[in-house]
Amino acid sequence: MSPSNRPGLYVHVPFCSAICPYCDFAVITGDADRRSRYVEHLLRELEISSGLSDFDTLYFGGGTPSQLSHDDLRAVGERARLASDCRVFLEANPEDVTHVSASRWREAGVSTLSLGVQSFDDDALSFLGRRHDAADANRAIETAREAGFETLSLDLIFGLPGQTLAQWRRILDAALAHEPEHLSCYQLTIHDDTLFGRRKREGKLLEMGDERQTDLFLETHRYLCDAGYDGYEVSNFSRGAEHRSRHNEKYWDHTPYLGVGPSAHSFDGRVRSWNERSLFAWQKWIDSGALPVSGKESLDNDQLLLETIVLRLRTRDGLDFDAIIERFNVDLLASNRGLVDRLCDEGLVELDGHCLRPTLEGLAVADSLASSLQLPDKPCQPNLQ
Amino acid sequence: MTLANVRNFCIIAHIDHGKSTLADRLIQRCGGVADREFRDQILDSMDLERERGITIKSNTVTLLYDANNGERYQLNLIDTPGHVDFSHEVRRSLMSCEGALILVDASQGVEAQTVANLYIAMEYELELLPVINKIDLPAADPERAREEIDADLGLDPFEAVLVSAKLGQGIDELLEAIVEKLPPPTGDATKSLQALIFDAQYDAYRGVVVVCKVEEGTLKPGQNIRLMHTDKEYEVEEVGLLQLKRVKKPELPAGAVGYVIANIKTIRDIAIGDTITDVANPAPEPLPGYKEAKPVVFSSIYPMSTDEYEDLTKALDKLTLNDPALTYEKDSSAALGFGFRCGFLGLLHLDVVQERLQREYGLSLLLSAPSVRYRITLENGDVQMIDNPSDYPDPMSIATSEEPYIKASIMMPERYVGVIMELCRDRRGENSTFTYLSVGRVELTSELPLAEVLFDFYDRLKTVTQGYGSFDYEMLDYRETRIVKVDILVNAERVDALSQLVHEDKSRARALHYCERLANTIPKQQFKIAIQGAIGAKIIARTTINAYRKDVTAKCYGGDITRKRKLIEKQKEGKKRMKMVGSVEIPQSAFVAVLKTDES
Numbered sequence: 001m002s003p004s005n006r007p008g009l010y011v012h013v014p015f016c017s018a019i020c021p022y023c024d025f026a027v028i029t030g031d032a033d034r035r036s037r038y039v040e041h042l043l044r045e046l047e048i049s050s051g052l053s054d055f056d057t058l059y060f061g062g063g064t065p066s067q068l069s070h071d072d073l074r075a076v077g078e079r080a081r082l083a084s085d086c087r088v089f090l091e092a093n094p095e096d097v098t099h100v101s102a103s104r105w106r107e108a109g110v111s112t113l114s115l116g117v118q119s120f121d122d123d124a125l126s127f128l129g130r131r132h133d134a135a136d137a138n139r140a141i142e143t144a145r146e147a148g149f150e151t152l153s154l155d156l157i158f159g160l161p162g163q164t165l166a167q168w169r170r171i172l173d174a175a176l177a178h179e180p181e182h183l184s185c186y187q188l189t190i191h192d193d194t195l196f197g198r199r200k201r202e203g204k205l206l207e208m209g210d211e212r213q214t215d216l217f218l219e220t221h222r223y224l225c226d227a228g229y230d231g232y233e234v235s236n237f238s239r240g241a242e243h244r245s246r247h248n249e250k251y252w253d254h255t256p257y258l259g260v261g262p263s264a265h266s267f268d269g270r271v272r273s274w275n276e277r278s279l280f281a282w283q284k285w286i287d288s289g290a291l292p293v294s295g296k297e298s299l300d301n302d303q304l305l306l307e308t309i310v311l312r313l314r315t316r317d318g319l320d321f322d323a324i325i326e327r328f329n330v331d332l333l334a335s336n337r338g339l340v341d342r343l344c345d346e347g348l349v350e351l352d353g354h355c356l357r358p359t360l361e362g363l364a365v366a367d368s369l370a371s372s373l374q375l376p377d378k379p380c381q382p383n384l385q
Numbered sequence: 386m387t388l389a390n391v392r393n394f395c396i397i398a399h400i401d402h403g404k405s406t407l408a409d410r411l412i413q414r415c416g417g418v419a420d421r422e423f424r425d426q427i428l429d430s431m432d433l434e435r436e437r438g439i440t441i442k443s444n445t446v447t448l449l450y451d452a453n454n455g456e457r458y459q460l461n462l463i464d465t466p467g468h469v470d471f472s473h474e475v476r477r478s479l480m481s482c483e484g485a486l487i488l489v490d491a492s493q494g495v496e497a498q499t500v501a502n503l504y505i506a507m508e509y510e511l512e513l514l515p516v517i518n519k520i521d522l523p524a525a526d527p528e529r530a531r532e533e534i535d536a537d538l539g540l541d542p543f544e545a546v547l548v549s550a551k552l553g554q555g556i557d558e559l560l561e562a563i564v565e566k567l568p569p570p571t572g573d574a575t576k577s578l579q580a581l582i583f584d585a586q587y588d589a590y591r592g593v594v595v596v597c598k599v600e601e602g603t604l605k606p607g608q609n610i611r612l613m614h615t616d617k618e619y620e621v622e623e624v625g626l627l628q629l630k631r632v633k634k635p636e637l638p639a640g641a642v643g644y645v646i647a648n649i650k651t652i653r654d655i656a657i658g659d660t661i662t663d664v665a666n667p668a669p670e671p672l673p674g675y676k677e678a679k680p681v682v683f684s685s686i687y688p689m690s691t692d693e694y695e696d697l698t699k700a701l702d703k704l705t706l707n708d709p710a711l712t713y714e715k716d717s718s719a720a721l722g723f724g725f726r727c728g729f730l731g732l733l734h735l736d737v738v739q740e741r742l743q744r745e746y747g748l749s750l751l752l753s754a755p756s757v758r759y760r761i762t763l764e765n766g767d768v769q770m771i772d773n774p775s776d777y778p779d780p781m782s783i784a785t786s787e788e789p790y791i792k793a794s795i796m797m798p799e800r801y802v803g804v805i806m807e808l809c810r811d812r813r814g815e816n817s818t819f820t821y822l823s824v825g826r827v828e829l830t831s832e833l834p835l836a837e838v839l840f841d842f843y844d845r846l847k848t849v850t851q852g853y854g855s856f857d858y859e860m861l862d863y864r865e866t867r868i869v870k871v872d873i874l875v876n877a878e879r880v881d882a883l884s885q886l887v888h889e890d891k892s893r894a895r896a897l898h899y900c901e902r903l904a905n906t907i908p909k910q911q912f913k914i915a916i917q918g919a920i921g922a923k924i925i926a927r928t929t930i931n932a933y934r935k936d937v938t939a940k941c942y943g944g945d946i947t948r949k950r951k952l953i954e955k956q957k958e959g960k961k962r963m964k965m966v967g968s969v970e971i972p973q974s975a976f977v978a979v980l981k982t983d984e985s
Contacts, residue, residue: 010943186939214935235939251942265943272947297947307950314941342968346912346932364935367949368911371956 008057008250009080011042012261013065014279017093021129021195022157022188026263026277027063038261038279039072041286045260046079048291051268052258053081057247059089064116066092070104077109087111089247091155094132094140102147112151112245113144114184120174121167124160129195134174141178151243153182158216159208160188168216169223176227181243185220186235187213214364221360234314234363252311254304262292271298301328302375310370318349318357330376339372386459388640389569393461393481393598395511397502398488403518407488407550408446408462412629414556415448415460445584445596445642447626452564459626460563461598461642463583477583477658479505480672481598481642484512484567486559487538491517491525491547495533496852503538504796504822504855514566515540516559521549539823570598572639577668578602578610580637580645580661585652587706593649596627597661598642600672605636609664610647613671615656618664619647652709678710680728681789681835681860682735682755683772685716685882686742687724689749689973690962694723700746701725704738711738716773718882720964721751721976726773729755732839751976754885757836760787760863774884777870780921787863788888789835790815795846796828797854804849805829812837813888832861836888871896871925873903874917878967883979893918896926899979906975909933914969 015030015038016023030038058077060068077088089112090105097115105113119125120134132140144152154175158168175183190196190207199205208216221231229237230244233252238244250257259266262282265274273296276282285292299307305328312319321333333340333354340356343349348362348369358366398404448460463478479485485506489495506513515538517530531542546562548555584596597604604610608621623646625633637643649655657678660671688697701713712728729735735755742748758772762785771777793814795805802819809817809831817831833842838858846854869892873883887895896918903916911932918926941949963970 189939210933210935217935234937234941248942251946257943259943263944265946267943267946274944274947303950303954306953307946310949310953311941311946314937343911348911361934364937365911365933366937367953368933368936368956371953371960372911375957 005255006054006056006083007052007255008059008247008257009052009055009082010059010061010247010257010259010261010264011065011076012259012264012275013060013062013068014038014262015062015067016064017067017095017131018129021199022190024191024194025063026279028279030279034279035068035072037283039068039075041283042076042260043079044286045292046076048286048289049258049260049266052256052266054083055080055258056083056086057089057250058082058086059247061089061091063091064093064096065090066096066101070101070108073105073108073110087246089114089245091116092140092144094137097140097143099143099146102143106147106149111149112153112182113147113149114153114155114182115140115144117141117154117175118157119160120171124157124163124171127160128157138174138178141180145178151181152178153184153243153245154178154180156183156185157188158185158220159213161206161208163208163216165215165219168219172220172223172227176224179239181239182245183224183229183237184235185224185237187217217364218360221363230316231360231363232316234366252315254308254311270304271296273297304328305330305375306370309373310367313356313358313366313369314363316357316363318352318355320355322354332373332375335376336373339374343369343372386457388572388574388638390456391459391461391569391640392484392563392567393463393570393640393642394484394486394563394567395463395478395482396486396488397506398499403490403550404488407486407516407518407548408464410548410550410553410556411448411460411462411560412446414553414560415450445627447628447632447642449628450560450564453561454564458564459641460560463642476509477581479509479511481581481583482509482511483570484514484563486563487513487515487534487540489515489517489530489534489545491519491527491530492522494526494530495537500537500798500853500855502855504826505857512567513538513540514562515542515545517545517547518550520547521552521554570640572599572601574603574638574640576601576639577666578604578608578661578663579668579672580604581672582612582655582657582659582661584657585655585709587652588646591623591646593646593652593655594631595645595647595649595655595661596643597637597645599637599639601639601668602663602666603636603638604645604661610645610661611664611667612655613660613662613668614675614677615654615659617654619649622646622648652706655709676859678730679860680710680712680730681757682729682731682839683726683758684729684735684755685718685721685724685726685753685773686713686739687718687721687751687753687882689751691722693748696746697725697742697748697750700742700748701727703746704741708738710734716775718753718775720880720966720971721753721882724751728772732843751882751973752980753882754980755839756886757789757834757839759789759866759868759886761785762787771886774870774886775881777884777886780869786866786868788866788868790832790861790864791835791838791858792861793831793833793838793856793858794828795831795854795856796822796826797850799825799827801850801854802827802829805846805854808842808845808849809833812842813890833858834864834866834888835860869920871899872919873899874915874919875903875907875966875969875971876912876914877917878969880966880971882976892920893925897928900926900928902979903971903975904928904930906978907969907971910969912968 014026014028016027019027088109090110091114093116117137118128118130122133125133190200196205224237229239231237232244256268262279263275263277273293276292276294282292324332350357396404444464446462450458450460452458463481515534517527520527527547534540534545535542546559548559579601580597580599582595582597586594588594604624606621606623610621611618623633624637625631626643658675662668688694705711710730713725716726717723756772758770761769761771761783763782764784812833814831814833819827819829822828846856867889868886869889871885871887871892872879900916900918907930913932914930916928917924963972
């Protein structure tokens with residue numbers, strides 16, 4: 001569980017210099033003028049979004065947050081009601097990392113730099129439509145190192161069509177050579193409404209088969225574990241607990257968070273809401289003085305419980321049955337004893353005291369683990385304060 | 386009206402050659418129905434019949450026709466069901482006719498089924514009148530059709546009447562030909578009463594409406610009648626003709642086809658093929674050819690969701706009002722819950738009942754594998770009739786098992802004898818013999834276990850004879866056999882609804898077939914699933930479904946969580962429709978796929 005229950009703040013920066021063919025985020029290419037209008041609106045949104053404060057994480061995600069100037073970053077940090085020990089995360093593309101930019105991000109308070117390296121293989125990078133090559137990635141990492149971020153995180157993508165285990169290991173080796181404190185390794189997911197999705201439908205792109213994807217997924221965890229990394233979540237690895245993503249962990253344990261910027265999601269412990277996806281609609285609402293929210297849902301206790309199960313089983317810390325009893329007044333272990341025993345026998349989970357922890361094999365099937373647990377028939381009688 | 390002015394006839398046609406359209410046109414021409422009330426294909430009144438283009442229940446209509454010779458004729462068009470399962474109904478219907486129109490499509494010529502049906506009509510010594518339909522089509526080639534009528538049917542091509550039922554062309558000529566060429570019925574209105582029951586409908590207000598042909602004597606209100614086979618007596622309330630609506634008449638004399646209402650409460654009180662006679666002046670014997678319609682195929686019907694059980698009960702109650710051949714009693718399965726064990730006349734009957742339940746009553750159903758009824762003699766001398774695998778006794782206690790045999794009669798052009806002999810041999814046929822009916826036309830008879838005919842025999846027959854084979858059967862007797870109960874186990878748990886009684890020689894193949902079907906339809910789960918076929922403790926077939934290894938999505942951040950939860954909610958919802966067998970979730974689609982009878 002995250003070390004604090006204080007909320008997190010997510011800032012969505014929708015700009016990219018070009019749109020990657022696999023990306024389904026709310027992104028847009030934009031000029032300086034558009035960016036400065038966006039920042040103005042962002043600051044206004046922070047003002048009108050009351051409620052949460054004392055954020056102990058601030059995460060700039062995107063899109064490409066490294067397209068914002070450090071002044072913009074600083075302005076957002078100043079406008080938000082941050083805790084004094086707040087950690088600041090910034091996603092950056094390798095081509096945006098220079099000695100100047102890196103040191104300015106440091107000055108602006110960024111403690112974790114998350115580099116969208118994606119690969120160290122030039123062919124893979126060009127397939128992914130990235131604007132950098134392996135040499136750029138290496139240079140960017142070294143530059144970031146010199147700037148002295150507390151945590152350097154690298155994003156990698158595996159499971160490209162035709163990728164072999166050996167090729168992927170070489171990419172991991174190239175990443176490990178930099179001894180990053182944190183790694184996020186995502187399997188390439190082909191979304192329908194992307195260029196890749198279209199190519200797939202047209203039969204021009206052959207998605208990797210399930211068996212090989214599974215092999216790569218398991219190998220990623222084993223390989224990084226051997227290298228001293230803790231695969232604490234399906235796609236996330238850290239060298240030591242202090243380098244885990246304190247911000248992302250809030251998503252996985254239902255800590256409240258505020259999201260600002262187009263398409264950003266917020267959660268207050270009960271209600272989840274999401275902003276307008278389009279930059280223009282988002283700006284219009286803010287111009288009119290209203291929150292740019294396009295939808296929201298209020299979760300009932302069953303839904304909160306289900307989400308807890310789903311999210312916790314994606315982490316190696318697992319699902320704490322005692323915490324569930326305390327929060328929902330439901331003894332999940334008692335009502336799933338037989339299932340849990342069988343899952344243990346199958347080597348998919350371990351029961352560690354009152355904690356159900358997925359094994360690596362269990363992590364690979366976390367979704368169905370979550371759906372196989374029986375929820376109580378009658379609505380929960382919560383202990384929610 | 387005198388007998389000389391009555392014509393009783395049916396229409397024999399290949400499935401798409403326009404039988405119902407022609408019937409509609411005849412009805413319209415004779416003023417049976419006003420144009421504005423006209424609904425296409427009036428005789429096929431069930432939705433299912435319209436859709437499939439087949440006639441399941443026979444319908445009868447009386448038409449009044451004023452011929453060119455100035456006389457008025459009563460034309461009784463007797464519609465016949467078109468499938469072997471209903472052969473008792475077909476035969477009863479054909480027995481009521483003196484003539485038949487043989488319909489040939491002018492664009493397609495004589496087709497296999499027409500030939501097959503012709504054989505049946507000839508068996509009843511009907512006068513046959515060829516009719517060439519669809520002459521309006523651009524591809525119509527009446528001359529070629531004539532040649533084929535001569536060569537393939539052996540009928541006089543110059544008697545053929547050319548019509549377009551669609552456009553109403555040639556209908557007058559056809560009606561004249563019916564009057565001229567088809568013979569009137571014979572019979573004596575003064576003799577003691579013999580009327581053949583060939584159809585019946587249930588009317589919520591009047592009870593059973595019996596449709597019959599009076600062969601001898603006269604049927605009239607006030608008469609006390611006896612049904613000779615069921616030996617029940619009733620007083621006639623009303624008789625009349627079926628002119629689409631019931632039209633009351635003072636009497637039905639010999640030769641007439643019409644209805645009788647006699648305060649008969651349920652359709653189970655009567656039997657198709659029975660003979661009606663007069664209590665006061667009884668006929669010495671019933672008309673020949675009566676056979677009780679007994680169910681020979683059994684299957685359990687379960688509602689997809691248990692809360693539809695009540696609806697299924699009501700639907701079966703209603704359905705049997707008009708379908709006395711359908712029997713049902715309560716049944717239950719550990720895997721599928723409560724249902725009914727139903728008896729059918731054959732597989733098509735089963736199919737029709739299933740479809741009617743689904744379509745007319747909106748039910749979704751699961752049916753267990755169809756079975757015949759076995760006769761089991763126990764060591765202690767007790768005899769049990771078993772059609773439900775769950776009632777199958779301990780094999781150690783069984784002295785002998787017997788299974789029902791049929792006498793199959795297959796008529797076909799000579800060139801198919803080889804493949805049909807082969808098919809019969811494959812289906813454990815015994816005493817197969819063939820005789821030449823005429824040059825090039827052969828009848829093959831074979832004694833076959835009914836169980837072997839249940840699985841796609843008719844389809845195979847049609848395939849290997851390219852449609853030219855006709856198939857009919859009658860129940861023969863019970864013969865000693867070696868049957869075994871094959872169980873299907875999923876992770877060592879028996880799935881009771883999938884158990885089957887099978888001939889020992891075929892048990893392994895059937896078990897493997899089931900295992901493979903299940904392996905293909907049960908989705909991968911978290912565990913490896915073993916699917917086995919077993920006889921008692923002995924495993925005779927086996928397949929495995931490997932556990933899936935990965936389903937987790939890569940990213941789950943702020944925006945992904947709602948989507949993820951909804952997905953899992955949906956999965957959980959889907960699981961409610963799964964049947965749990967031990968620890969394994971079996972989707973209903975797996976039962977449906979396995980229990981489909983289209984392949985064996």
